[in-house]
Amino acid sequence: MKRRDFIKIAAITSLYACAGQSCSPEKKKLKNWMWLRGGQNLSDAELREFYRKLKDDGVHGVLPDGSNEFYERVGHICKQIGLEFHAWRWTMIRPGYMKVHPEWYAVNRNGESVVKHPPYVNYYRWLCPSKKEVEELLINDYTSLCNIEGLNGVHLDYVRYCDVILPVALQPKYNLVQNHEMPQFDYCYCDTCRSKYKAEYGYDPMKLKDRAEDDEQWRQWRLDQLVVLVNKIAESVHKTGKQISAAVFPTPEIARELVRQDWERFNLDAFMPMAYFNDYNGDLKWLADVVKRDAALLKGKAGFYPGLNLGHVRKYGIEKVINVCLANGAQGVTFFPGNEFSDEDWLEFKKIAYK
Numbered sequence: 001m002k003r004r005d006f007i008k009i010a011a012i013t014s015l016y017a018c019a020g021q022s023c024s025p026e027k028k029k030l031k032n033w034m035w036l037r038g039g040q041n042l043s044d045a046e047l048r049e050f051y052r053k054l055k056d057d058g059v060h061g062v063l064p065d066g067s068n069e070f071y072e073r074v075g076h077i078c079k080q081i082g083l084e085f086h087a088w089r090w091t092m093i094r095p096g097y098m099k100v101h102p103e104w105y106a107v108n109r110n111g112e113s114v115v116k117h118p119p120y121v122n123y124y125r126w127l128c129p130s131k132k133e134v135e136e137l138l139i140n141d142y143t144s145l146c147n148i149e150g151l152n153g154v155h156l157d158y159v160r161y162c163d164v165i166l167p168v169a170l171q172p173k174y175n176l177v178q179n180h181e182m183p184q185f186d187y188c189y190c191d192t193c194r195s196k197y198k199a200e201y202g203y204d205p206m207k208l209k210d211r212a213e214d215d216e217q218w219r220q221w222r223l224d225q226l227v228v229l230v231n232k233i234a235e236s237v238h239k240t241g242k243q244i245s246a247a248v249f250p251t252p253e254i255a256r257e258l259v260r261q262d263w264e265r266f267n268l269d270a271f272m273p274m275a276y277f278n279d280y281n282g283d284l285k286w287l288a289d290v291v292k293r294d295a296a297l298l299k300g301k302a303g304f305y306p307g308l309n310l311g312h313v314r315k316y317g318i319e320k321v322i323n324v325c326l327a328n329g330a331q332g333v334t335f336f337p338g339n340e341f342s343d344e345d346w347l348e349f350k351k352i353a354y355k
């Protein structure tokens with residue numbers, strides 16, 4: 001296979017601007033988000049205090065995980081204090097149906113289902129995007145969230161296939177050198193995908209074996225399955241008058257190659273591409289290139305708030321990293337995990353938020 005497209009990103013040298021300088025973003029245009037884990041055990045008063053602090057420190061929108069019941073509480077508080085709120089819920093990883101509907105789950109090129117053979121990590125229990133039942137499940141779930149008072153939108157995550165190739169810096173963790181698509185990480189070859197594809201193109205993709213990686217038609221078909229699914233969810237959410245956003249891979253090129261996620265074609269209101277530079281052995285120049293690429297793509301079409309991993313950002317300093325994003329076209333940033341900010345982190349964050 002030819003060299004992967006995402007390598008080209010690294011070759012773009014002219015896009016880097018403003019790292020380490022003060023770029024004076026216009027405050028009125030800035031919107032910052034936080035992915036927030038936990039909080040369910042806090043009382044309403046504690047939760048309100050936490051959210052008010054976020055607002056006071058320069059956060060405009062929150063992406064908390066949790067149950068529908070928790071979201072009822074969050075919606076009420078966010079409405080009171082004027083925070084935007086998108087409910088963060090994983091899309092394709094949903095382990096809860098494995099016992100009742102094992103046939104809804106993805107199967108790899110070795111014919112193994114994630115139900116019995118989860119790839120890489122135990123929580124990797126991916127649904128197949130081609131099945132009508134999966135589509136109904138996801139549409140019903142996300143639209144049910146839209147009835148919650150104070151909720152502005154829903155937020156998709158893991159809205160992709162399993163990593164057929166891991167980000168380069170993560171491969172050694174699994175003792176892997178992924179210079180080609182290995183069958184145990186290549187999805188989906190379930191009966192539904194195989195028969196639907198065969199009906200359209202006249203051959204069974206399972207028969208491609210090691211040639212599967214070079215079959216552009218089969219690759220494209222799988223990208224399309226996910227795009228169609230996401231856009232159906234988006235259409236249903238939009239009908240309720242709410243918004244839809246997502247955590248996606250750093251650029252469409254990287255996303256297509258690593259996780260078969262063609263997010264360039266997702267009809268969403270906002271994108272939070274996870275520009276987790278350590279995972280790609282990237283530095284601030286890598287970040288600048290990636291942000292500039294996405295900004296050019298999304299300008300005027302959707303909100304763009306690059307995702308930053310707090311653990312990766314601290315070595316450069318929060319202010320410096322946010323400035324790189326803003327200087328290259330971001331409308332704000334999204335931090336993971338926002339609930340792990342230290343007092344020191346907040347002091348730095350506020351310097352940007354109140355510029």
Ligand SMILES: [Zn+2]
Pocket residue numbers: 106107128129130188189190191192193194
């Ligand atoms: Zn399938």
